[in-house]
Amino acid sequence: MSSLSIKNLVYRYHNQAVIDQLSLTVNSNEIVCLLGASGCGKTTTLKAIAGLIKPESGCIAIADQCISDEHCFLPPEQRNLGMMFQDYALFPHLTVAENIGFGLAKWSKSSRQARVEEMLALIKLPDLANRYPHQLSGGQQQRVAIARALAYKPTFLLLDEPFSNIDHQVRFQLIEEIRQIIKAAQVSAIFVTHSKEEAFAFADKLAVMDQGRILQIDEPQALFSHPNSKQVAEFLGNGIYLAASYNNNRELTTELGLLEADLGLAQTEQAGQVYVRPHHLTLKADQQGQHSVKARRFMGEQFFYRVDIAGQEIEIAANTNAIFEIGQPVTATLLPHPVNFFAQS
Ligand SMILES: Nc1ncnc2c1ncn2[C@@H]1O[C@H](COP(=O)(O)OP(=O)(O)OP(=O)(O)O)[C@@H](O)[C@H]1O
Structure with a gap:
């Protein structure tokens, strides 16, 4: 089953097509990485999925339910998406447990508490519930951020450069840990990065973008071995x-x-x-x-x-x-x- 389906999406800034007839499918429990040069439209694509901008044409469906086309446009809060953006920092005045439980205001106190404990176990930080963000390492903060994004059981995750602020030495270990957390939560995700190494390590499939279009999508090794154009071949190495x-x-x-x-x-x-x-x-x-x-x-x-x-x-x-x-x-x-x-x- 497809978890996300985008068909012929178009978005313009000042009459310039930034997303140009983009089509993309993400299957259930799959992590797809949008990879491409700066300015090719990666973040704009995430914003369109999140509902932060309204596309000019094309349609977006999550779990086979239309969330954006010429007839419907669901606001961001009704899309059931988890988001983890580079500058989407934890709330500094809230503890780890309060940060994770932040989106669960409508849940009963006991189910919220149970869910927070479940998420703390998932990110392997069960003893840090009462710490504040400034008392955590960068990697621990990132794990709490993913727990907060997953806590309310989103259908789909959007991750924009989630590892760019993490020290190079621990980055690949964290990538592996967060990949395992997402796989254990059985949720699909789109991930945006500038880094090919991060994309190879984190994603099930890579979608190489250029000028608002997807040039090729495939598993990392297949894409690397069999690029369908010189542009993709050169971009990958x-x-x-x-x-x-x-x-x-x-x-x-x-x-x-x-x-x-x-x-x-x-x-x-x-x-x-x-x-x-x-x-x-x-x-x-x-x-x-x-x-x-x-x-x-x-x-x-x-x-x-x-x-x-x-x-x-x-x-x-x-x-x-x-x-x-x-x-x-x-x-x-x-x-x-x-x-x-x-x-x-
Ligand atoms: N608010 C805006 N107004 C006008 N143009 C914009 C706006 N936001 C983005 N753009 C332009 O749209 C194009 C795509 O931008 P986008 O942020 O999606 O690229 P990106 O691939 O995410 O780039 P990066 O890797 O540098 O973050 C760029 O040419 C950018 O200059």
Whole structure:
């Protein structure tokens, strides 16, 4: 069952389409991340779902109930959404328990208390009920914020940059914890971030946005391995393009020699380009090598070597067993990988 369905949504600021015929489905118990460059319309999409802005056209349904189209527009408080926004801080003058119970004013005292205890157990902070927000770490505050958003059993969660204020060292542990909390609560969510790493770690599916549209939506690994356009490929990570021609569904000929596709290639007769990421290449010392090391960066377990291949710079990792000097000739070899081949249009 779809938990959220958006069809052909349009929203304009000053006659400029910021959301442009956007369609998106989020399934039950699924976490979908909106990922895209600054200004592509991520927050505006969340605001439209929340009911904070009224779309010009298109429809939004939650749990198969229409909440926004040309005939109906439910106000935010009737949408049964949980929200956790970057600047949606906890109330400083309320305790942890009071913050979590804040949205439960209409519940009886005993059921409110039981729900707060249940949420404290879910976020694994049962002993901190009487603390105030300033007595908590950033990660604990974020867990209380998610408990507050989940307390009144929303049908859907909206999370806007929820981890951006969290220290890098503990961020990924917190991402894993909050993911588990959302999964345990069996609620679907849309999450907005600038960070690809956060998106990969937190989401079941990524929706890559550009100029108010969704370019592609898929599971993180599938999207990374099989972007449907150069734009998505480049957005998800650095790489270089190599001229290539199709030999058969397992093999291409490229500027760097034969490339074995470890997943079958779609049938194509055309020449085109492959998008090669740094980890698809390996370097070896070679006096006759056609590439030379331009720069070297030591990162503890690995060195990163900057080389020029087919007129494009790329930084390739190598472990510390093989140390190359700056200016040393090397050969770059392609490793078998799920090939991103773009036929010439
Ligand atoms: N209140 C507003 N009035 C006019 N234009 C706006 C307003 N809010 C946002 N915009 C414009 O709408 C576009 C989309 O903004 P939005 O905040 O949705 O982008 P975003 O993808 O969330 O960006 P970021 O990652 O920087 O938060 C941007 O070009 C922005 O300048």
